[in-house]
Amino acid sequence: MLRPERMSRVSVTGSKAVMADVIETVHELDLLHITEYDGSFDGFEPGNPTEGADQASDKLVTVRALQSTLGIEPEDAGPTRLVTDEALEEELEEIRQEVNELDDRREELEHDLREVEDGIDRMEFFVRLGIDLDLLKGYESLSVAVGEGDPDGLRKALADADAIEAFEVFAEGSTLAAFAYPADEQALDDALVGAEFTAVELPDGEGDPETYLEEIHHRRQQLESQLSTVENELEELKLDVAGFLLAAEEKLTIEVQKREAPLTFATTDNAFVAEGWIPTDEVADFEAALRDTVGEHVDIDELERADYDGDGHPTESEPVPEATPDADDDEAAEVAADGGESTAATDGGTSGILPMSTGMPPVVQENPGSVRPFESLVEVINRPKYTELDPTVALFLTFPLFFGFMIGDLGYGILYFLLGYVIYSRMESDVLRSLGGVGMWAGGFTALFGVLYGEFFGLHQLGEIVWNGHPPIHKGLQPHYIVFAQAWLLASIVAGIVHLIGGRVLDFINNVHHGVGEAFIESGSWIMLTAGIWLWVFSTEARGPKPDFMFTVFSSGEAAALPLGFTGFSPTVGTAGLVMTGVGLALAIYAEGGIALVESITQAFGHVVSYTRLAAVLLAKAGMALVVNLLVFGATLHGGEFHFIFFMESAPNPEYVVFSGLVNGSGPVMLVLGWLAGIIVLVLGHLVVLLLGVSSAGLQGVRLEYVEFFGKFYEGGGTAYRPFGHEREYTAGD
Numbered sequence: 001m002l003r004p005e006r007m008s009r010v011s012v013t014g015s016k017a018v019m020a021d022v023i024e025t026v027h028e029l030d031l032l033h034i035t036e037y038d039g040s041f042d043g044f045e046p047g048n049p050t051e052g053a054d055q056a057s058d059k060l061v062t063v064r065a066l067q068s069t070l071g072i073e074p075e076d077a078g079p080t081r082l083v084t085d086e087a088l089e090e091e092l093e094e095i096r097q098e099v100n101e102l103d104d105r106r107e108e109l110e111h112d113l114r115e116v117e118d119g120i121d122r123m124e125f126f127v128r129l130g131i132d133l134d135l136l137k138g139y140e141s142l143s144v145a146v147g148e149g150d151p152d153g154l155r156k157a158l159a160d161a162d163a164i165e166a167f168e169v170f171a172e173g174s175t176l177a178a179f180a181y182p183a184d185e186q187a188l189d190d191a192l193v194g195a196e197f198t199a200v201e202l203p204d205g206e207g208d209p210e211t212y213l214e215e216i217h218h219r220r221q222q223l224e225s226q227l228s229t230v231e232n233e234l235e236e237l238k239l240d241v242a243g244f245l246l247a248a249e250e251k252l253t254i255e256v257q258k259r260e261a262p263l264t265f266a267t268t269d270n271a272f273v274a275e276g277w278i279p280t281d282e283v284a285d286f287e288a289a290l291r292d293t294v295g296e297h298v299d300i301d302e303l304e305r306a307d308y309d310g311d312g313h314p315t316e317s318e319p320v321p322e323a324t325p326d327a328d329d330d331e332a333a334e335v336a337a338d339g340g341e342s343t344a345a346t347d348g349g350t351s352g353i354l355p356m357s358t359g360m361p362p363v364v365q366e367n368p369g370s371v372r373p374f375e376s377l378v379e380v381i382n383r384p385k386y387t388e389l390d391p392t393v394a395l396f397l398t399f400p401l402f403f404g405f406m407i408g409d410l411g412y413g414i415l416y417f418l419l420g421y422v423i424y425s426r427m428e429s430d431v432l433r434s435l436g437g438v439g440m441w442a443g444g445f446t447a448l449f450g451v452l453y454g455e456f457f458g459l460h461q462l463g464e465i466v467w468n469g470h471p472p473i474h475k476g477l478q479p480h481y482i483v484f485a486q487a488w489l490l491a492s493i494v495a496g497i498v499h500l501i502g503g504r505v506l507d508f509i510n511n512v513h514h515g516v517g518e519a520f521i522e523s524g525s526w527i528m529l530t531a532g533i534w535l536w537v538f539s540t541e542a543r544g545p546k547p548d549f550m551f552t553v554f555s556s557g558e559a560a561a562l563p564l565g566f567t568g569f570s571p572t573v574g575t576a577g578l579v580m581t582g583v584g585l586a587l588a589i590y591a592e593g594g595i596a597l598v599e600s601i602t603q604a605f606g607h608v609v610s611y612t613r614l615a616a617v618l619l620a621k622a623g624m625a626l627v628v629n630l631l632v633f634g635a636t637l638h639g640g641e642f643h644f645i646f647f648m649e650s651a652p653n654p655e656y657v658v659f660s661g662l663v664n665g666s667g668p669v670m671l672v673l674g675w676l677a678g679i680i681v682l683v684l685g686h687l688v689v690l691l692l693g694v695s696s697a698g699l700q701g702v703r704l705e706y707v708e709f710f711g712k713f714y715e716g717g718g719t720a721y722r723p724f725g726h727e728r729e730y731t732a733g734d
Helices: 016-029 053-070 085-129 151-160 185-192 209-264 280-294 329-339 372-381 392-407 410-426 430-453 461-467 479-514 516-537 571-592 595-633 668-712
Strands: 007-015 143-149 166-172 175-181 197-199 271-279 298-308 314-318 635-638 641-644 657-659
Touching (some): 085 143, 085 209, 151 166, 151 185, 271 280, 392 595, 392 668, 479 595, 479 641, 516 571, 595 657
Antiparallel strands (some): 143 175, 635 657
């Protein structure tokens, strides 16, 4: 689980006469993650696409363009079908012509409709003006301008213009028409420059603008009707051809993959070499399938099963049994001679064939089904490299625990679980389904802690039912249980220490191939530094400035929240912790330089303190739920405990009432209004708490994982395993 699936580099060498059969078989197997030839062999060149690749690519582009035009989605597919080459030639061309004709008609109608709507906007201006259109143009002795602006400012501008002898301004609010004598358009334009005036273009129509506006509205209705008809025809066509186009896209995608596969091969005039990665457990099946297809006409070699360092260089190689040449001697000689130089070489006990490309293997994460949803959270940072530990299991073990601890409520937990289940079961996106799975786990732990806290939507009645009024733990919000708040603050620190040291242990495992000593200096130094500092903090040495609750909340006395008998480490342990701190700091400075002195404060101390956000969010969310319930049900505070008035068997002592509650009205009218307001406050209030639980507990938990935990050991940057093949959804096999 912590390591990705073991991968083997495999080479397939043979004559070009069988290359097509090899490509077909390898594609059908959907196992080989092909690596691209890097040009390192003398006499070998990258291959060329096989005949028909360009035509298939062109058809694929056409099919995808038609899908985009029609708005085809995967759910429109219908049953699987067999798409023949003849159908691709004939039916695809018919569909293309019909879709293009309808789409062109739609674009033309949409263009006309936009122009008509613009005309309506302009004509509404002239309707407000109230002057016939033919009266606004065609004068020999007058200049006319229409637009919007300030009528008084326009009149003043025209009066001040020396070139204008007479004028008249017609105004309906800010809708203006100016007539000026003599007919000098330039003089009128110059006069308008200084006025608050925006000109409007005159339409081509004549007569009453209201009548003309009605005609334009009628024209819009005609265009909308025609457009609706065309869109209905496109929708009908979509329903008819969606299944064919989706199947055609899949067929063409597969065909293009196969025809362009030689681009990644090393080739000569007569031979080819293909190389890639396969899960080691699948190598035998892969070879057997190729043998069944092409017999002894190819040479199949498992080149290596290697571990790699962070730079992608082989560090160890598990010996692969010596390859026994399977190809005919004549073919093997032809391959070597045609390339000018044989690819055979000695490689540290592997098969004797040099790989034709470099780089780390693709990563196949090996996690149980229950853990896989958390892979999406890891992917947010990056896929793990082949050489490092996969942190998905660690995330699975800690994130739901953090989340459940912070929210800790049976009611909220059930809702989180149900919401996660709906997302997981109904969404098609793998990412959303994974988030749904994470939500189910987070909801489950929230419900579990809710039972331990004895809370259901912030109400403590669950503790009365399950624990007879004495749940094993409390959140510490109520004054009587303040010791639990102190305990959770301390427990958050301990969780941070364990979590961060765990990250450093994983870093040690990642680095151990460099040598145990070097790994200890790089990772063990920080383990010593972190553990040493906090051993001293939790010791009774120099106890004066340390808060007393550190040594009481987990003791066995009455002041203990959880009677674990811890009263602090002895001064001797504290001194040992300081020694560990000094040794760890010295090793860290030796490995990283002076920057380690600063990082010792931020990482060994500051990052641990960052985990107190667990206790902070716990108290904040509990406080919000308490306020909602207090407003609705009312509460008294007596003996350091809140008691909700609505659930009390007898009337409360007014002396202890904090708030009487919306649902506890005295008269019929107030009771009804109180219940209406109470239901609204109860639903909306808890909905807000539910949503803020995601944005606070969820984000804070993820932050601790990404920043504090992952930062200690995880880099990421692995390559996804994408085997050469295609999972058919819409087509039957050829």
